[in-house]
Amino acid sequence: MCAEPLRGWLPIVELRQYTLHAGGRDVLIDLFDSELVEPQEQLGMKVIGQFRDLENADRFVWLRGFQNMPERAQSLGEFYGGPVWQAHREAANATMIDSHDVLLLRPARPDSAFRHDGLARSSSEALVRGFVAATVVHLETVADETEVVSDFEREIAPTVGEGGGSILGYFVTEASENTFPSLPVREGEQVFVWFTGFADRESLERASTAAQPPGLKGVAQVLRLAPTPQSFLHGRSPTCSAAAVHPQNTREETR
Numbered sequence: 001m002c003a004e005p006l007r008g009w010l011p012i013v014e015l016r017q018y019t020l021h022a023g024g025r026d027v028l029i030d031l032f033d034s035e036l037v038e039p040q041e042q043l044g045m046k047v048i049g050q051f052r053d054l055e056n057a058d059r060f061v062w063l064r065g066f067q068n069m070p071e072r073a074q075s076l077g078e079f080y081g082g083p084v085w086q087a088h089r090e091a092a093n094a095t096m097i098d099s100h101d102v103l104l105l106r107p108a109r110p111d112s113a114f115r116h117d118g119l120a121r122s123s124s125e126a127l128v129r130g131f132v133a134a135t136v137v138h139l140e141t142v143a144d145e146t147e148v149v150s151d152f153e154r155e156i157a158p159t160v161g162e163g164g165g166s167i168l169g170y171f172v173t174e175a176s177e178n179t180f181p182s183l184p185v186r187e188g189e190q191v192f193v194w195f196t197g198f199a200d201r202e203s204l205e206r207a208s209t210a211a212q213p214p215g216l217k218g219v220a221q222v223l224r225l226a227p228t229p230q231s232f233l234h235g236r237s238p239t240c241s242a243a244a245v246h247p248q249n250t251r252e253e254t255r
Contacts, residue, residue, distance in 0.1 A: 009116045010046055010048070010066060011107065012104070013063055013106070013174075014104060014185070017059060017061050018060045018061075019058060020097060025060050036085075037050075044066075045072075047232070049231040051132065069176045076183060102185040103173070103186055106173075108149045112243075114237070114240060115238040117238060129235060129236060130200065132235055133222060136192075140190075142190050144172075163206060164199070164206070165196045165197060166239040167194060168239065172190075173191050197234070204235075
């Protein structure tokens with residue numbers, strides 16, 4: 001991997017997909033947004049985004065970021081062993097069937113991380129925040145031994161802009177050992193994941209998912225997501241720096 005410094009937001013990202021009991025998603029989101037975001041961030045983590053899955057009413061998807069793996073272990077230990085989680089864990093866990101579908105990721109390029117400039121949380125449901133698509137493709141081997149990233153940049157990213165979307169960030173598997181084993185992550189898998197922002201539902205639905213990089217295992221998983229009011233990441237978030245340097249890869253950003 002290139003040793004060039006990262007130009008973006010947070011080198012370590014968790015993509016977390018929770019399967020919930022019927023009717024539990026809004027309960028969890030209300031609790032999460034009101035009680036569990038700020039306490040995590042006070043301990044050094046960043047809650048990057050929280051989403052409703054548009055195609056599965058019982059799935060909650062969220063993204064959490066860290067500066068490095070040792071800080072991840074320390075922050076998670078302090079949060080899950082601390083008073084805020086102890087006060088709310090019973091209510092949160094009551095909504096969940098499974099919370100172990102977690103991918104540990106790092107930016108595929110030094111400048112393909114999420115950007116945070118100009119972003120702020122909002123408590124207004126009326127704020128137009130657009131939609132996000134997360135595409136997860138499984139690889140035969142580690143991404144650095146393939147051309148998956150360059151193939152994506154050459155063949156797929158340009159079509160995103162043509163379809164009215166923007167590349168918010170793209171990532172590969174973080175190979176480090178899980179530094180907080182109390183929270184399992186999916187191990188023994190190699191993935192390439194990209195996040196696309198759309199200003200409206202029509203553009204999201206119109207976007208083609210047929211194009212995929214070569215060298216994949218199986219069919220890509222595409223998550224079509226609606227951000228919660230407290231989500232930093234949303235459909236109108238800034239294009240990541242790696243994509244922004246190629247105008248054909250992006251739509252005009254809406255700030």
